[in-house]
Structures are given as C-alpha cells and as structure tokens.
Amino acid sequence: MPSDRTPLLAASRRSIDSAHSDERAEAEDNAIRGASPTREGWSTRLREIVLFIWAVLATAVIIVLAALLQHNESGAPGDKPTGKRNLIFMVSDGMGPATLSLTRSYRQLVEGLEYDDTLTLDQHFWGTSRTRSTDRLVTDSAAGATAFSCGKKSYNGAISTLPDHSPCGSVMEAAKRAGYTTGLVVTTDITDATPACFASHVRMREEENEIALQEIGEGPLGRVVDIMLGGGRCHFLPNTTDGSCRLDEIDVVKMAQEDHGWTYIDDRAGFDTLWAGENVSLPLMGLFASNDVPFEIDRRNMADMYPSLSEMATTALRALELATSQSDKGFFLMIEGSRIDHAGHINDPAAQVHEVLEYDKTFKAVSDFVKNSKTESLLVATSDHETGGLATAWQSPSAELPVYNWYPSVLARANASTLFLTQKFYQYLRAIKTDPDAHNDLEHWINNTLVVPGLGITNAHPSELKKLASDPEHAIFTLSKMISNRARVGWSTHGHSAVDVNVYSSGGRYADDIRGNVENTDIGKFLSKYLGVDNEAITKELKDKISWKEPSLAGMPLEDVMVRMNSEMEEVPEYWLE
Numbered sequence: 001m002p003s004d005r006t007p008l009l010a011a012s013r014r015s016i017d018s019a020h021s022d023e024r025a026e027a028e029d030n031a032i033r034g035a036s037p038t039r040e041g042w043s044t045r046l047r048e049i050v051l052f053i054w055a056v057l058a059t060a061v062i063i064v065l066a067a068l069l070q071h072n073e074s075g076a077p078g079d080k081p082t083g084k085r086n087l088i089f090m091v092s093d094g095m096g097p098a099t100l101s102l103t104r105s106y107r108q109l110v111e112g113l114e115y116d117d118t119l120t121l122d123q124h125f126w127g128t129s130r131t132r133s134t135d136r137l138v139t140d141s142a143a144g145a146t147a148f149s150c151g152k153k154s155y156n157g158a159i160s161t162l163p164d165h166s167p168c169g170s171v172m173e174a175a176k177r178a179g180y181t182t183g184l185v186v187t188t189d190i191t192d193a194t195p196a197c198f199a200s201h202v203r204m205r206e207e208e209n210e211i212a213l214q215e216i217g218e219g220p221l222g223r224v225v226d227i228m229l230g231g232g233r234c235h236f237l238p239n240t241t242d243g244s245c246r247l248d249e250i251d252v253v254k255m256a257q258e259d260h261g262w263t264y265i266d267d268r269a270g271f272d273t274l275w276a277g278e279n280v281s282l283p284l285m286g287l288f289a290s291n292d293v294p295f296e297i298d299r300r301n302m303a304d305m306y307p308s309l310s311e312m313a314t315t316a317l318r319a320l321e322l323a324t325s326q327s328d329k330g331f332f333l334m335i336e337g338s339r340i341d342h343a344g345h346i347n348d349p350a351a352q353v354h355e356v357l358e359y360d361k362t363f364k365a366v367s368d369f370v371k372n373s374k375t376e377s378l379l380v381a382t383s384d385h386e387t388g389g390l391a392t393a394w395q396s397p398s399a400e401l402p403v404y405n406w407y408p409s410v411l412a413r414a415n416a417s418t419l420f421l422t423q424k425f426y427q428y429l430r431a432i433k434t435d436p437d438a439h440n441d442l443e444h445w446i447n448n449t450l451v452v453p454g455l456g457i458t459n460a461h462p463s464e465l466k467k468l469a470s471d472p473e474h475a476i477f478t479l480s481k482m483i484s485n486r487a488r489v490g491w492s493t494h495g496h497s498a499v500d501v502n503v504y505s506s507g508g509r510y511a512d513d514i515r516g517n518v519e520n521t522d523i524g525k526f527l528s529k530y531l532g533v534d535n536e537a538i539t540k541e542l543k544d545k546i547s548w549k550e551p552s553l554a555g556m557p558l559e560d561v562m563v564r565m566n567s568e569m570e571e572v573p574e575y576w577l578e
Contacts, residue, residue, distance in 0.1 A: 035399060057563050059494055068314035074326045080529055081510055086330035086377040088317070091148070091194055092359050094341025095498050096386025102349060102489070105392070106408040113548055119356075120364040121381075122354065126505040127516045129523060131385045131498065133539045134163050138498045141341065142205040144520060145197035146386030150535060151524030159193065159202045159211065167201040167546050169538025171527045172332060174226040181320050182281070186224055186311045187293040189232025189336035190215065190285075194384065198334055198534040199225050203541065208235050209246050216256040216285070221259050221538070222467040225280045227319055229312040230267060230338075231264055231289035243290050256285060274277050277318025284319070286312075295339055295417040297354040310362040317369050332531060335362065343417070344387030347480040347491040350414035350455075352390075363504070376508060378444040378530060382523055389492025403488060410487035413456025418479035421454045425468075442469045455483050494557045 030315045104119055105368040126547035132483035133156050140156040147153060149160050160170050172182050184195045188382045191208040200214035214237040217223030234245035246252075256262040265271060265286045274280050286307050295300060299306050307315075313335050318332040337359035343352035358479050363381060370377040392406050428445065432438035438445070445466040450468075458484065467478050477494070484491060503523070507510045 002305075003202035008057055017141075017327075034367065042071055045293055077431050079450075081376055084324075084328055084330050084375050085424065086324075086332075086370075086373065086375055086381045086529070088333045088335065088370065089148070089361075089527055090363060090366065090381035090504075091186075091334065091336040092193075092340055092356070092381065093338050094223065094344045094385065094496070095337070095356060095359070095383045096390060096497065096501055098390040098392055099336070099340065099344075099352060099356055101392050101500070102408075102432045103353045103360070104171055105406075106353045106411055107357065107549065109408045110412050117359045121502075121504055124363070124367065124379075124381075124504045124506065125502060126507070126511065127503040127518060128500040129382050129503050129520050131383075131520050136139055138496050139385050140205075140496065141193035141384050142197065144158070145194040147443050147520040147529065148382075148384070148524045149197040150360070150539075151521050151528060154519055157204045157206075159200055159207075160197045160204055161203055165203055165543040167539065169505030169535040169540075170198050170224075171524065171531065171533065171535060172198040172334070172415065173224045173529050174528060174538045175332040176226075177221075177538065178511055178531070179327070180531065180533075181226050181228040181315045181323050181327070181329070181331040182224060182332040183320055183332065184230070184318050184333065185309070186230035186336040186338045187309050187337070188229040188323050188342070189228065189235065189291060190287065191232045192338065194336050194338065195228075195230070195334065201546065202356070207215060208232070210246070210483040211252075212248070212252050213235050213240075213255075216252060216262060218255070220542055222281065226323070227284045228279070228314060229284075229286045229288075231287060231291055231293045233287035234290045236287060238425045243397055245290075250572050253285075261494070268303075268305050268307060271315070274315055274319070275316040276311075277322065280315070280319035280322070282319065282323055289322065292339060295330040295343065295351045295355065295419060296358045297351050297414070297417050298420045298529040302356075309335070309358050310356045314365050314369075317366065321369075321373070323377075327340055329418075330377070332527075335366070337362065341387045342419075344390065345494055346418060346476050347388055347484055347494060348418045349480075349484055349487055350392075350411040351417035351419070353408075367506050377506075378516065379504075379506035380511065380523065380527070381504040384520070385496045385499055386499045387496050388494070388499045389499075391490040394488040396485075410456075410483060410488065414454070414483060415456065416454040416481070418455075418476050421450045422476040424454075425450060425472060429472060434545045450479070451482070455479065457482060457486065486497055541554060 044239040055265050074079060075181045100119065101123065104122070107113065107119070108115060108117055112437050131139045131144060135152045135155040142158050143154050143156045143208065147169070149170035149172065152162060152168050154162050160168055162168050176182050184198060186192065186195050189208065191206045191211040196207050196208070196211045196215070200211045200219060202210055203375060207256070212232070215225060215228065234243055236256070237244040237246065238249045238251045239246045240249055253264055257264055261283060265273070267288065271286060271288065277393070284401045294302060296308065299308065310549050316333055320333060324331050340352060340355040340359065343355055370379045393402070393403050396408070426445070446468050447460055447465055451457050451465070464478065464482055468475050500517065503514060503518070505514070510530055513529070514523055
C-alpha cells in the first residue's frame with residue numbers, strides 16, 4: 001500500500017510545484033515587460049494574504065481562550081466572584097485534628113468499614129489555621145469568632161470588639177447592609193460566643209442578655225439576622241417567667257415579635273411546621289432549648305423534643321434559598337457544631353464522636369447543596385480552637401511501657417453522655433435527701449443505674465464507685481475519666497489548646513486565599529472578600545453610634561478585672577453542677 005501511495009503524492013507535489021513555477025514565471029515576465037499582473041495573479045495573491053491573516057487571528061483567539069480556560073479552572077491570587085452568590089461558613093467549635101482521628105476510627109468500627117474509609121470532612125480538607133488571640137497563645141471562642149467575623153485579632157472574651165474595646169464591623173452586618181439574607185444555626189445558646197460575634201458587640205462574652213437584645217434588632221445597626229435556630233431560650237424570657245435566666249423583666253421574645261416582626265417557635269412541633277424550610281416566614285427565631293440543645297448521643301433519644309444540627313441547617317438552607325430566589329443577592333449562613341467543644345471540656349470521648357458524626361452529616365448536606373445549587377455557592381469550614389488536648393492514646397500510671405492501641409469499642413458501648421448521667425445523678429440525690437437508707441446503698445444505685453446502662457462499663461472498680469458517691473460535685477469528670485481510661489483516650493486539659501485546627505472547603509478557584517496554613521483572621525477576611533462586602537464601613541458606622549473608650553484595669557471594679565484576666569477559662573457552666 002505505501003508503494004502505491006508514494007507515486008500519487010509525488011505526482012501531486014510535482015503538479016503543485018509546476019503550477020507555482022508557472023505563476024512565478026508569468027509574474028517575472030510581467031515585471032520585465034513592465035506589464036500589470038494578470039487578474040488571476042492578483043486573485044491568488046489576495047487569497048494568500050486573506051488566509052494568512054485568518055490563520056493569525058485564529059491562533060490568537062485559541063491562545064486567549066486557552067488562557068481564559070486555565071484562569072477559570074485554577075483562579076488567580078486575589079480572584080473574587082461577581083454576581084449573585086451564597087456563602088455557608090461552618091464552625092466546629094473545639095474540634096482538633098485528633099478529634100477527627102477519634103471519630104474516623106470509631107465510625108469504621110461501628111459501621112464495619114475498611115480502614116481507608118474516611119469522613120466527608122476528610123474529602124474536603126483544605127489546610128490548617130493558627131488560632132492565638134491578642135492576649136493569649138490559647139484562644140477562647142469569643143476571640144476566635146471575632147477573628148472570623150471581623151477579620152481582626154482581639155482578646156479572649158471579646159465579642160466583635162477590639163483590644164481598645166471599640167467595635168469592629170462583622171461580615172454578617174456588612175452582608176446584610178449589602179442586601180444579602182443572613183442566618184445563624186447553632187446547637188448551643190444562640191447568644192453564645194460564636195453566634196454572638198456575628199450579630200452583636202459587647203466587651204465580654206458573659207453579657208448574653210444584652211447579646212439577645214442586639215440579635216433581635218435592638219443594636220446600633222438594627223436587625224442584621226433573618227433566621228436564628230438553636231438554644232438559649234432563657235435569655236429571651238423575662239425574669240418573671242419560669243425558665244428565664246435574665247436579671248431583668250424585659251420580654252425579648254415579645255419585643256422581637258412586636259417591634260421587629262420576628263416569627264417565633266420554641267419546640268419540635270413548631271419546627272416541624274416549617275416543612276424543612278418550605279414554609280418559613282422571615283425573620284424567624286427558633287429557640288428549642290432553655291440553654292443548649294442536648295448532646296447528640298442524648299438528643300437522638302429525644303428527637304421528638306429537639307431537632308438535630310443537620311435538620312436545622314437544611315431547613316435554614318432551604319428557607320434562605322427560597323427567600324433569595326428572586327433577588328440579585330444570595331445569602332450568608334453561619335452554622336456551628338457547638339457542642340463538640342462542650343464534650344471536650346468535660347473530656348467525654350463518647351459524646352464527642354457523636355457530635356462530630358452529626359457535624360460531618362451536616363457538612364455533607366451543605367456540600368451537596370453547594371454542588372447542586374444553580375447559584376454560585378461556596379462552603380468554608382474550620383474550628384475556632386481545639387478543646388481538651390485530646391490524644392488517641394493513654395499511658396496507664398501503672399504500666400511500665402505504653403500500649404500502642406486505643407479501643408473505640410469502649411465508646412460504642414456508651415448510651416449517654418456523662419453530662420446526662422450526672423444530671424440524672426443530681427436528680428436522684430435531691431429526691432433522697434431525707435432517706436438515709438438510700439444513701440447507704442448509693443454506690444449500688446450508681447453502678448446499676450448510671451455506669452452499666454449509661455457508659456456500658458460492667459467492671460467498675462470499687463474505688464471509682466466510692467469516688468462518685470462521696471464527691472458528686474465532680475461526678476461528671478469521674479464518669480468521663482472512667483470511659484476515657486478504658487478506651488485508652490488521653491486528655492491534657494479541661495480547657496482549650498493552641499494546636500492548629502483544620503480548614504475545609506467545597507473548593508474552587510475562589511478559595512485559594514485560605515489554602516495551606518493561614519491565620520484565623522485570614523479566614524475572616526476571605527469571608528468578606530468572597531461576599532464583596534465592606535467591614536470597615538460598618539466599623540466606622542458602629543464607632544459613630546457606640547460610645548466607647550479604651551479601658552484601664554486600674555479603673556475597673558475588682559470583679560471585672562478578675563473576669564478580664566481569666567476570660568480564657570471556659571469552665572463547665574454552673575447549671576451543669578446544680
């Protein structure tokens with residue numbers, strides 16, 4: 001076949017060369033005679049010129065298109081979107097890298113998965129974040145959330161307030177001012193540090209009653225939140241009402257409804273009427289617990305009373321999506337897995353794995369929303385800090401050598417949090433105050449009512465039961481130590497640690513600014529940049545409206561000085577030990 005083709009190609013080439021030779025010869029003859037080129041010569045030359053120009057233009061277009069395609073796929077530093085967009089920011093309060101290891105191995109055990117099976121979070125790992133505040137290497141949630149909301153560092157305890165005690169504009173306030181619809185979803189009090197930093201400004205995080213007022217719209221900027229779902233109902237009820245924790249008679253719920261147009265629900269039945277977000281009238285405030293929504297390990301047995309984090313998050317997402325369907329602006333939603341932190345504070349590994357699994361479930365729901373949304377959407381998630389100094393290993397005090405293992409099967413046998421069991425213990429103690437015979441049998445009751453059915457521990461040592469009976473004030477820590485020791489899970493503190501925390505994202509070209517190892521303030525700055533909003537303009541307006549001056553410790557009351565100096569300590573709330 002090649003031998004048959006070659007003569008044909010050669011003949012064709014000779015024919016083309018001959019034609020070109022004839023044309024050149026004719027052109028040379030015309031030039032010698034001074035004659036004008038023939039019409040055919042001009043036509044040929046013009047055709048060659050046109051083809052050359054077309055080829056150059058086509059090449060240029062291809063190069064430009066290739067460059068644009070590469071830019072769209074990878075993005076450039078400083079790139080930001082235009083047009084309508086949604087941003088969902090998730091905070092896993094108190095979740096450090098070891099918590100992910102703990103939960104991943106636990107899930108593999110209880111669901112019979114292979115060792116290489118991972119959480120949804122693992123599949124969206126983006127980088128890590130440094131967490132220190134201005135006055136401590138170990139931050140608290142208030143300073144951590146201020147970094148997210150304002151993009152600025154501040155002291156432990158600060159709620160969107162800077163070290164000189166001046167307010168800083170939050171990304172949520174700036175987003176609302178720019179026309180976005182906004183929301184907060186948490187499993188702790190809606191007035192707790194993380195949500196508070198997005199919608200209020202106070203000097204110390206303990207001012208939750210004032211935070212409640214600002215969140216409904218009584219702050220200097222008016223209402224900046226369109227949907228709030230979580231706990232903390234006690235801060236919204238007057239002190240004349242059962243279940244209130246306010247020090248005054250202000251009915252914040254009534255004020256929210258009458259002065260700011262809020263729709264208010266406070267139980268599971270009310271939540272169910274929202275039809276997963278299809279039947280929501282904004283602004284909406286849903287407060288489903290007096291304080292915190294129960295730990296997930298306990299809530300799953302009380303689902304008829306309390307919605308889960310994933311249920312609240314998906315309801316808020318749908319409500320915000322419908323509310324912005326006809327708008328040229330999207331929405332900004334902050335979702336917090338709040339009680340991962342609380343489980344770390346009490347060193348309860350069983351409660352913590354269930355909190356993280358529910359958070360991971362919520363993360364998947366949000367990432368699916370982002371993937372399927374017709375509007376440009378982005379998910380960014382991180383932690384404000386790690387809590388507990390968790391280690392998936394434990395050195396027994398009596399062991400000469402460490403054991404290279406830990407046992408998630410111990411956690412799998414637990415059916416309740418140590419907080420729930422402690423509360424049950426206190427209820428029993430109050431009930432038997434006048435019954436000395438019951439006190440004599442207290443260790444037996446503890447073992448058979450709390451330890452065996454609650455923790456799944458059938459080999460409690462007599463010294464452990466004696467400790468619980470004789471020191472009920474610290475029962476929550478004793479119970480946590482019992483399960484942690486048997487699982488070979490170690491803790492270094494009941495507070496926070498300074499370890500870097502993970503950053504997760506749905507990805508895409510716009511999230512490159514927070515890839516790798518970044519400061520927590522870089523994440524805050526990115527949130528505002530992605531939404532295209534101006535925090536500084538909000539800061540200026542706040543300073544014009546709020547009277548403030550830099551404090552001096554010398555001029556502060558002693559109790560305020562002590563709060564200021566010890567604000568990094570997030571001890572177990574007093575009501576846990578009542």
